[in-house]
Amino acid sequence: MPKTIREINEKIKRGEAVVVTAEEIIDIAEEKGAKKAAEQIDVVTTATFGPMCSSGVYLNIGHSKPRIKLGGGRAYLNDVPVYTGFAAVDILIGANALPDDDPRNKIHPGEFSYGGGHVIEELVAGKDLKLTATAYGTDCYPRKKLETWINIKDLNETVLFNPRNAYQNYNVAVNLSDRVIYTYMGIVKPHLANANYCSAGQLSPLLNDPYYKTIGIGTRIFLGGGVGYVAWQGTQHNPTVPRTPNGVPRAGAGTLAVMGDLKEMSPEWLRGTTMHGYGTTLTVGIGIPIPILDEEILTYTTVKDEDIYAQVIDYSQAYPDFEPGSLGEVNYRELKSGKITLQEKEVPTGSLSSYAKAREIADTLKGWIKRGEFLLTESVQNLPSADSGLTFKPLKERALE
Amino acid sequence: MQKKKVVLTFPYKLINEPITYHLIKDYDLEVNIIRARISPREEGRLMMEISGKEEPLRKGMDYLKELGVEVQSLAQDIRWLDEKCTDCTICIPICPTEAMALDRNEMTVTFDQDKCIGCGLCVPACPYKAVEILF
Numbered sequence: 001m002p003k004t005i006r007e008i009n010e011k012i013k014r015g016e017a018v019v020v021t022a023e024e025i026i027d028i029a030e031e032k033g034a035k036k037a038a039e040q041i042d043v044v045t046t047a048t049f050g051p052m053c054s055s056g057v058y059l060n061i062g063h064s065k066p067r068i069k070l071g072g073g074r075a076y077l078n079d080v081p082v083y084t085g086f087a088a089v090d091i092l093i094g095a096n097a098l099p100d101d102d103p104r105n106k107i108h109p110g111e112f113s114y115g116g117g118h119v120i121e122e123l124v125a126g127k128d129l130k131l132t133a134t135a136y137g138t139d140c141y142p143r144k145k146l147e148t149w150i151n152i153k154d155l156n157e158t159v160l161f162n163p164r165n166a167y168q169n170y171n172v173a174v175n176l177s178d179r180v181i182y183t184y185m186g187i188v189k190p191h192l193a194n195a196n197y198c199s200a201g202q203l204s205p206l207l208n209d210p211y212y213k214t215i216g217i218g219t220r221i222f223l224g225g226g227v228g229y230v231a232w233q234g235t236q237h238n239p240t241v242p243r244t245p246n247g248v249p250r251a252g253a254g255t256l257a258v259m260g261d262l263k264e265m266s267p268e269w270l271r272g273t274t275m276h277g278y279g280t281t282l283t284v285g286i287g288i289p290i291p292i293l294d295e296e297i298l299t300y301t302t303v304k305d306e307d308i309y310a311q312v313i314d315y316s317q318a319y320p321d322f323e324p325g326s327l328g329e330v331n332y333r334e335l336k337s338g339k340i341t342l343q344e345k346e347v348p349t350g351s352l353s354s355y356a357k358a359r360e361i362a363d364t365l366k367g368w369i370k371r372g373e374f375l376l377t378e379s380v381q382n383l384p385s386a387d388s389g390l391t392f393k394p395l396k397e398r399a400l401e
Numbered sequence: 402m403q404k405k406k407v408v409l410t411f412p413y414k415l416i417n418e419p420i421t422y423h424l425i426k427d428y429d430l431e432v433n434i435i436r437a438r439i440s441p442r443e444e445g446r447l448m449m450e451i452s453g454k455e456e457p458l459r460k461g462m463d464y465l466k467e468l469g470v471e472v473q474s475l476a477q478d479i480r481w482l483d484e485k486c487t488d489c490t491i492c493i494p495i496c497p498t499e500a501m502a503l504d505r506n507e508m509t510v511t512f513d514q515d516k517c518i519g520c521g522l523c524v525p526a527c528p529y530k531a532v533e534i535l536f
Binding site: 049050051109111113186187189193194195196271273274275276277281283336337338348349350351352353354355356357359 | 487488489490491492493494495503505507508509525526528529530
């Protein structure tokens, strides 16, 4: 008998909802069978904790006296440039932003010790940040210079807004060349000496709802330690990649744009991150509840690491040159075992995504729901799925002449 | 046999002395140099593993101290900041001695000071700066 989200919410309010994590559901469904498990379990919690580059915060600093219009001017938080293209006192800080005087990769590999991701971590941690700005001055906004400390507690709306998070599956990075490479997938040693992956696998949100049947626009989620929402499909959302018979994409596929009140979040789940020789980013903790409405949805949540395949890509040549082709397919059980076999060589693995932290998030969200502190939402609109025809297009470059 | 991982700091006047030679020759110690440098303050710094029998090892250490060489354990120069580590595991295939280890049930990372040789490869590899080498 199918359930509705409204019925599940009633149970949550009464403190009677049966909530388990996407890891726990695997054994439960095996033991009880999918039909019975679908009747008994109300919610499965999923989670991920990894570097997610397309992340940022927009904030409203309030008006100074006299007024200043930052729009069209320049502004910095702790010397990291912020975007000023919105009105007078709305600014946007992106995770990848770097101080103007950071040497970047002038001496390769650059250190990238401080950037937008670190600013966001310090902001959410309640530290004072130095705001410096220059503007051109108008009759209604005469001021041209501003230098002040700001603190999240004094700001108006301060919103984490991440255009692309929670990738549904991802590449495994290796290096076939004879030099060390420094990538957004970490340091990759020459001659297939390590393989870096980045997904929570069987705990990862979109791998547990592969066709986005419950996760959609308006879905309430755990975001950075607080509560957030799915705002849209993420950029590069690519639902039409090849899938296994159980619906799981064999490569990076769906993504989520998410947002939430930064003031309710915590630096424990939003970490400034440095990728040596590449840049800075933000590591984001996301947890998504899946309402078990019927047996089909339950079955998707029972996906195991050994059922999820990722493509192994050479980041010394194929990736930078945007050439198609994979060196092979490996599953997450193999990846998590610590070694995979590629071209008859045993290759040790490392992950950028923390499975231990993902577990902690899935457990935390489970606790919130069990205690009646977190209700599920009906999505307002579905995300484009495998039947949408939507694909991720490359750039069409055209000569300016 | 006993083993010690130490960092030696030499004052300027000892920079040209073949101290390692004497440790090997006079005290019959096995010496494995991990790192060596002269700092801008014109001090010599030598990170090494020394092994030998208890008595000669103690005497070797006394010899160093008498010369005015400062001896400290390697552990003081390498710091693993547990609170910064997110258990992501990206350091695991980078560490050559398995000082960084992963409990595959818990999926949590641990650091074994005794296995660390201070090579420093994990320092740039860690996205959260959870390892510091002061050497």
